[in-house]
Amino acid sequence: MQVWNWHGFFTYLTSPYIFRGALVTLWMTFAAMVFGCLLGLALAVMKRSRHRALSVPARFYVWLFRGTPLLVQLVVIYAGLPKLDIRLSVTACAVIGLSLNEAAYLAEIIRAGLNAVPPGQIAAARALGMDEWQISSRIAFPQAFRLIIPPLGNSVNGLLKTTSVTSVISMEELMQRSQILVQDQFMVLELFSVAALYYLFMTTAWDFLQRRIERRAERPYRRLSSAGGAGLPPDLAAASRDAR
Amino acid sequence: MIVLDNVTKSYGGFRVLNGCSATIRRGEVVVICGPSGSGKSTLIKCVNALEPFEGGQIVVDGMAVRSSDVSLQALRAKAGMVFQSFELFSHLTILDNVMLSPRLVQKRPAQSVREESMRLLERVGLAQHAMKYPIALSGGQQQRVAIARALAMRPSIMLFDEPTSALDPEMVGEVLAVMGELAREGMTMMCVTHEMGFARQVADRILFVDRGEIVDDCSSRDFFAGRCSPRAQAFLSSAC
Numbered sequence: 001m002q003v004w005n006w007h008g009f010f011t012y013l014t015s016p017y018i019f020r021g022a023l024v025t026l027w028m029t030f031a032a033m034v035f036g037c038l039l040g041l042a043l044a045v046m047k048r049s050r051h052r053a054l055s056v057p058a059r060f061y062v063w064l065f066r067g068t069p070l071l072v073q074l075v076v077i078y079a080g081l082p083k084l085d086i087r088l089s090v091t092a093c094a095v096i097g098l099s100l101n102e103a104a105y106l107a108e109i110i111r112a113g114l115n116a117v118p119p120g121q122i123a124a125a126r127a128l129g130m131d132e133w134q135i136s137s138r139i140a141f142p143q144a145f146r147l148i149i150p151p152l153g154n155s156v157n158g159l160l161k162t163t164s165v166t167s168v169i170s171m172e173e174l175m176q177r178s179q180i181l182v183q184d185q186f187m188v189l190e191l192f193s194v195a196a197l198y199y200l201f202m203t204t205a206w207d208f209l210q211r212r213i214e215r216r217a218e219r220p221y222r223r224l225s226s227a228g229g230a231g232l233p234p235d236l237a238a239a240s241r242d243a244r
Numbered sequence: 245m246i247v248l249d250n251v252t253k254s255y256g257g258f259r260v261l262n263g264c265s266a267t268i269r270r271g272e273v274v275v276i277c278g279p280s281g282s283g284k285s286t287l288i289k290c291v292n293a294l295e296p297f298e299g300g301q302i303v304v305d306g307m308a309v310r311s312s313d314v315s316l317q318a319l320r321a322k323a324g325m326v327f328q329s330f331e332l333f334s335h336l337t338i339l340d341n342v343m344l345s346p347r348l349v350q351k352r353p354a355q356s357v358r359e360e361s362m363r364l365l366e367r368v369g370l371a372q373h374a375m376k377y378p379i380a381l382s383g384g385q386q387q388r389v390a391i392a393r394a395l396a397m398r399p400s401i402m403l404f405d406e407p408t409s410a411l412d413p414e415m416v417g418e419v420l421a422v423m424g425e426l427a428r429e430g431m432t433m434m435c436v437t438h439e440m441g442f443a444r445q446v447a448d449r450i451l452f453v454d455r456g457e458i459v460d461d462c463s464s465r466d467f468f469a470g471r472c473s474p475r476a477q478a479f480l481s482s483a484c
Contacts, residue, residue, distance in 0.1 A: 118331075120327060120329055120331045121331055121333060121334070123294055123327070123331065124325075124327060124331035124332075124333070126294060126320065127292055127294060127320055127323075127324075127325040127327075127394075128320065128344070128345035128349065128393070128394075128397060129317040129318075129320040129321040129345060129349040129350075129397065130317070130345065130348060130349055131317055134348055134349070138344065138348065139333060142335050143333075143334065143335050146335065219377075220334060220335050220336070220337075220377040220378075220379070221334065221379055222379075223379055
């Protein structure tokens with residue numbers, strides 16, 4: 001028996017079946033991150049609220065979803081909902097499970113970011129007559145966003161790999177498809193090496209993207225930077241001359 | 245213009261403000277001074293409702309601060325405030341800092357707000373820095389932008405909360421110069437400051453605050469001539 005089958009390795013590496021599995025992994029990560037951020041943002045705001053009617057349910061949610069394994073959550077959704085006569089596709093169950101789970105973690109990240117915005121910035125916005133919504137959307141969230149990019153990026157990286165857990169409810173993503181092919185020729189090592197390479201490629205690409213986002217968000221905080229490059233844009237320079 | 249009537253505020257069991265009353269007329273420049281922790285900053289922050297207070301009343305330009313039919317936004321648009329630590333929005337350029345509130349809160353048209361903001365920046369001598377971010381400016385420059393930002397709302401009064409206390413000594417002058425000019429143009433100003441030179445030259449009146457009470461309310465001339473309470477005289481002799 002061969003130790004390592006190069007031919008098998010390259011066949012799997014270029015297999016459209018595996019490639020499409022990786023695409024499923026990608027879009028599941030994207031979907032779960034979008035829904036998770038929206039729900040996480042709502043949870044973070046609720047948790048910070050002075051009203052217990054808002055903060056207590058949010059705290060309960062985070063406690064529940066961070067306190068139980070994703071695997072269990074997925075199975076409960078997949079096997080439990082049909083008993084309530086709610087029938088969802090495997091894909092819907094997988095995305096819902098990932099999103100609900102991710103939201104609990106993102107809520108904590110977003111909450112920490114909002115807490116880190118200096119209170120003086122909020123007071124200044126208030127003194128300028130902004131209402132709470134304007135303060136949140138124009139001052140607090142933009143400043144919190146810059147602070148949470150690193151932990152947020154960590155979450156994306158983690159989620160790319162965590163999607164593999166959805167294979168337990170037979171979601172046909174990268175991991176599940178690799179396991180299906182193993183049944184066929186038993187090239188366990190070759191197949192899972194290919195899967196590992198795919199995951200590595202995706203996380204590396206994300207690393208690169210995250211660094212660019214980070215650099216962009218840091219731009220206002222580097223001393224010798226300005227929004228319009230050197231000098232004033234022409235219309236402002238003209239306005240400035242007129243004023244003089 | 246501003247009427248403080250028996251304003252009272254406590255933190256827990258501690259009385260920060262104890263029956264403060266004063267009237268500030270249109271165009272008047274009033275300096276509030278007193279020892280640290282005397283309640284000066286708290287008092288000025290009650291005027292634009294950044295600090296809540298329990299007893300008494302404050303009326304700003306006909307609007308009662310603590311009444312349900314006066315919107316906080318409308319009140320704050322009338323009272324521009326400058327903070328000790330500038331508090332320019334760090335993620336926005338200088339120009340966007342100045343333009344944000346007139347656009348967002350007053351919904352004024354972009355082009356005219358932009359032109360007016362540039363004129364204001366020109367006036368505080370910082371138009372050439374319009375596209376920079378706050379971090380690229382010195383403390384004195386940031387504070388001058390903060391003044392322009394407050395003026396962009398076309399306030400009828402300006403509140404200054406120790407505007408030069410966080411500045412290096414060589415930058416104090418440039419900020420005081422802008423404030424002095426504003427005073428000469430007839431702006432109604434309430435100013436918490438330790439700058440006794442500024443108070444002497446620019447202020448019409450001095451409120452001396454100690455332990456939450458307005459101990460002295462007199463003309464700047466009387467105050468610096470020593471026609472004030474023994475507590476204020478003791479403060480003056482240690483401050484100047």
